[in-house]
Amino acid sequence: xxxxxxxxxxxxxxxxxxxxxxxxxxxxxxxxxxxxxxxxxxxxxxxxxxxxxxxxxxxxxxxxxxxxxxxxxxxxxxxxxxxxxxxxxxxxxxxxxxxxxxxxxxxxxxxxxxxxxxxxxxxxxxxxxxxxxxxxxxxxxxxxxxxxxxxxxxxxxxxxxxxxxxxxxxxxxxxxxxxxxxxxxxxxxxxxxxxxxxxxxxxxxxxxxxxxxxxxxxxxxxxxxxxxxxxxxxxxxxxxxxxxxxxxxxxxxxxxxxxxxxxxxxxxxxxxxxxxxxxxxxxxxxxxxxxxxxxxxxxxxxxxxxxxxxxxxxxxxxxxxxxxxxxxxxxxxxxxxxxxxxxxxxxxxxxxxxxx
Ligand code: HEC
Numbered sequence: 001x002x003x004x005x006x007x008x009x010x011x012x013x014x015x016x017x018x019x020x021x022x023x024x025x026x027x028x029x030x031x032x033x034x035x036x037x038x039x040x041x042x043x044x045x046x047x048x049x050x051x052x053x054x055x056x057x058x059x060x061x062x063x064x065x066x067x068x069x070x071x072x073x074x075x076x077x078x079x080x081x082x083x084x085x086x087x088x089x090x091x092x093x094x095x096x097x098x099x100x101x102x103x104x105x106x107x108x109x110x111x112x113x114x115x116x117x118x119x120x121x122x123x124x125x126x127x128x129x130x131x132x133x134x135x136x137x138x139x140x141x142x143x144x145x146x147x148x149x150x151x152x153x154x155x156x157x158x159x160x161x162x163x164x165x166x167x168x169x170x171x172x173x174x175x176x177x178x179x180x181x182x183x184x185x186x187x188x189x190x191x192x193x194x195x196x197x198x199x200x201x202x203x204x205x206x207x208x209x210x211x212x213x214x215x216x217x218x219x220x221x222x223x224x225x226x227x228x229x230x231x232x233x234x235x236x237x238x239x240x241x242x243x244x245x246x247x248x249x250x251x252x253x254x255x256x257x258x259x260x261x262x263x264x265x266x267x268x269x270x271x272x273x274x275x276x277x278x279x280x281x282x283x284x285x286x287x288x289x290x291x292x293x294x295x296x297x298x299x300x301x302x303x304x305x306x307x308x309x310x311x312x313x314x315x316x317x318x319x320x321x322x323x324x325x326x327x328x329x330x331x332x333x334x335x336x337x338x339x340x341x342x343x344x345x346x347x348x349x350x351x352x353x354x355x356x
Contacts, residue, residue: 122205133195
């Protein structure tokens with residue numbers, strides 16, 4: 001019950017959960033606190049859920065066995081199966097999948113391990129024409145490791161140099177480009193060698209064995225941002241194996257879930273302490289993904305009284321949820337004004353009372 005009510009406060013699941021049926025549900029406390037109701041899902045959310053989670057036969061209900069299922073971080077990062085239909089299967093070079101229904105399919109374990117090697121995640125950071133080791137590496141840094149990557153300096157040309165003399169692989173061109181000045185390397189060494197693992201995938205994540213007629217070199221290294229030794233790998237599966245067991249990735253996963261639950265970046269000291277709390281629970285629970293949800297919604301930052309609308313720069317701010325609201329860019333005062341935090345690079349516009 002706590003989990004649902006806390007989520008409702010944050011407005012997270014409003015579109016999916018039927019609040020009236022939650023309110024009407026019977027409460028029980030044995031063997032743990034739970035509620036029992038007909039269906040907690042809004043009828044119009046069911047079709048989407050059925051499509052996205054074809055393995056859940058009856059959304060809104062879980063059998064005792066299913067409640068006992070434990071999804072582990074390791075499975076998320078290493079499983080060599082995915083859910084495909086007739087459109088997706090050929091892109092994975094899988095035959096025999098015949099209609100539009102998604103179904104579990106084993107993928108080629110030489111190239112595919114976990115969520116990061118799926119087409120969607122490989123396509124997202126790609127350019128329109130070619131894949132981008134830089135942006136793929138940036139995705140790992142920012143989303144999986146929670147490292148900060150600064151944008152390129154304005155005077156750096158981010159257009160790859162023409163192939164001269166041809167032929168050259170994308171990897172070789174990128175290395176040649178970013179070797180022109182030592183300053184390029186300070187950022188690019190954090191990103192590009194991670195992205196090189198995915199050179200076995202083209203711009204939309206299909207396996208490719210050559211680039212510009214040359215064989216693919218998918219070796220790379222993870223340069224630590226936390227003073228740990230460098231880790232070497234060859235290809236996306238070895239990189240996934242490293243990330244699956246890396247404490248920094250586990251910690252980041254906790255922070256990401258808290259960010260999602262709060263609906264805003266985890267920035268200030270109290271929020272970071274809550275991210276530590278989520279991480280500690282995640283580790284204590286053998287990296288069971290369910291503990292991320294439970295820990296995020298029981299963390300002090302989530303349950304903090306007075307949390308409400310964050311001040312948003314440039315928006316006409318009405319702070320009507322609560323008079324004392326901490327936020328990323330500022331604090332909402334009882335008068336409904338947004339007072340900018342000194343630590344943020346924002347200024348208060350006295351005319352509008354908004355953060356600029
Ligand atoms: C402060 C960090 C930083 C520095 C320093 C930096 N870059 Fe980058 N660079 C980035 C980031 C971040 C991106 C990805 C930007 C994006 O597309 O989102 C990028 C992208 C690129 C790309 C495009 C890669 C692709 O796959 O399309 C090239 C080429 C590039 N940088 C070259 C350089 C060169 C040459 C230098 C040195 C003169 C340099 N960069 C210095 C951060 C940096």
